[in-house]
Amino acid sequence: MRVGWARPGCLPDQELGSDQHAFVFDGFKAQLWHQGNEHFGRSWAPGDVVGCMVDLNEHTMMFTHNGEVLLDHSGSELAFKDFEVWEGFIPVCSLGVCQVGRMNFGKDVSTLKYFTICGLQEGYEPFAVNMNRDLTMWLSKRLSQFIPVPPQHEHIEVTRMDGTVETFPCLKVTQRSFGSQNSNPDITFYRLSMPIECNEVLAKSPGGTLQSGGGFSFSSKKDLDDFETMSDFEVLTKSAHCTLGSSLDKEKDQFNNHKDYNQEKPSKLKQRFMLKRTKPEFTSSNSSARLSEEVLADRDDCDVFMQTSTYYYSVRIFPGQEPSSVWVGWVTSDFHQYDMAFDLEKVRTVTVTLGDEKGKVHESIKRSNCYMVWAGECTSPGQGRNNNGLEIGCLVDTVNGLLTFTANGKELSTYYQVEPSTKLFPAVFAQATSPSIFQFELGRIKNVMPLSAGLFKSERTNACPQCPPRLHVQFLTPVLWSRVPNHFLKVDVSRVNDRHGWLVTCSEPLQFMSLHIPEENR
Structure with missing residues (x-):
């Protein structure tokens, strides 16, 4: 058990006194705690009263034990001195398992047992004096939540880089404590603060139906023959995952084995993204496709x-x-998995299948809260290190609910199908092996809108990538501050007899109003 003072920025997942925010006294071990510990005062016993006093003008703190000021080894009454006040201090205490304590803030001065003996004469006043309302209290609750990265975080630093004529806006994430003794070796879960939402009703592809395995099946041979003139969504899906048979092996190889997008000859898939749907004759020959690529190269x-x-x-x-x-x-907003041994294969999924009375399956979708790709699969062992690093692109089609990925411009075989109205947050899970870890690049590729156009309603038709100040990086914290109710349910407990056991009754029900704000709207 520790009692004392802390700054309002005290973190819920930090032990009191382990950082620069808290100044506390541990009466069991007779120690002061502030960025470490030292011996101070004497030990307490059950039923004792400990007083905590702070002078914001003189920048000093003192502790009392049953009305007597505690002293350090040199005989000084000052437990802490010469500290920075900043935004002020609030009372704090920490309890162990099965420990009970009562905090008295002095709203009723007469209830302070030793205040007139030690405190009043020195010019101190009760913390909650002249307060009409009950003092609001908060407790640290173990519920993983995403919170914004604070500017002075011990480990994480986020740098915002605005876009220019030649570069896109970026949010760079670095670990400022890397290589030091207090470096964080664990994996950290990051995401952007705003989601993109899929349509309430997802469009279905005319060339096939979505199966339980996530792929597409063709309804007739004509669909195979018309493969060249299908929609971009079908081409993207088939090139990502479908096994189309021997007649399409050559076509599939061209899709999956094309070179980097910076090279002269782009993939057939990227050409189709640049071709107009109303002019399928552009795909009649390779020369016409290259001509279309040259015409649309600049715009x-x-x-x-x-x-x-x-x-x-x-x-x-x-x-x-x-x-x-x-x-x-x-x-999604349901992701709260704070696991230091994160594994994609251990992410919980549930399969939602829609069918009719005859047992025919119309649609089957895997529901999850995490749709990720492992960067370790995006690089081959023999591949040399690129001076620019590894770039993983993430695409979402809000009409079809399809999530696809690229690595250095080359499409990956991994894709996901999500449900209607799914809200998706861009996310990165990383364990730092260098000071510079990664950066969110809010750019765009040809004929695909930037992420900002999907995040902000006012930017729906703006093809220029945006990164406003309200878009920031968040990280998953295992513990957060939770409000303590001012009033609790009053119950009477009595033991009826050995046969019936205990009886718990409530004569006065407790009424309260609660308001729940969804996480993505907080």
Whole structure:
């Protein structure tokens, strides 16, 4: 048990006195705690009263034990001195298992047992004197929640880099304590503070139906013959995961084995994203496809832009960071998995299947709160280190609910299908192996809208990537401050007899009003 004072910025997951925010006294061990401990005063016993006094003008703190001022080894009454006041101090205490204590803030001065003996004469006044309302209290609750990264965080530093004519806006995440004794070796869960939402009703592809395995099946041979003229969504889906048979093996190899997007010859998939849907004749020959690529090299297709529902962001993993310690993708507002041994295969999923009375399955979707790709799978063992690091792109089609990924411009075989109205937060899970870990790059690719167009309603038609101040990086904390009710339910407990046991009754029910604000709207 520890009692004392702390600054309002005291973290709920830190032991009182282990950092610079708290100044507390441990009466069991007779120690002072503030960024370490030292011997002070004497030990307490059950029933004792400990007084905590702070002078904000002289910048001093004292503690009393049953009305007597405690002294240090040199005989000084000052427990702490010459500290910074900053935004002030609030009373704090910590309790162990089965420990009970009563905090008296002095709202009724007559209830302070030793105040007239020690405190009043020295010019101190009760903390809650002249307060009409009950003092609000908070407790540390073990419920993992995403909170914004504070500017003076001990380990994490977020740098906002605005976009220019040649570069996109970025949010760079670094570990400022890397290499020091207090470095954080654990995995940290990051996400952006605002989600993108899929449509309430997802569109279905005319060429196939979504199966339980997540792939597509063709309804006729004509669908195979019309493969060249299918929609972008079907081409993207089939190129990502479908096994199309021997007649399409050559076509699939061209999709999955194309080179980096910076090279001269782009993939057929990227060409199709740039072609107009109303002009399928552009795909009649390779020369016409290259011609279309050259024409649209300097600008996007306005008609495609007006119809697109795909949004894009990327994460750049810096060269010093180990890709095998990074996961990139999306999370929902239900993600609270604070697990230091994170494994994609252990993420809980449930399969939602819709069918009819005859047993025919119409639709089957895997529901989860985490849709990620492992960066360790995006690099081959023989691949040399790129000076620019590894760039993983994340695309979401809000009309079809399809999530796809790229690595340095090359499409990956991993994709996810989400439900209607799913809210997705861009997320990165990383264990730091260098000071510079990664950065969110809020850019765009050709004929695909940037992430900001999907996050902000006012930017729906703006193809220029945006990163306003209200968009910031959050991290998952295992403990948070939770409000303590001012009034509790009053119950009477009595033992009826040995046969019936105990009886708990409540004569006065407790009425209260609560307001729940969804996490994405807080």
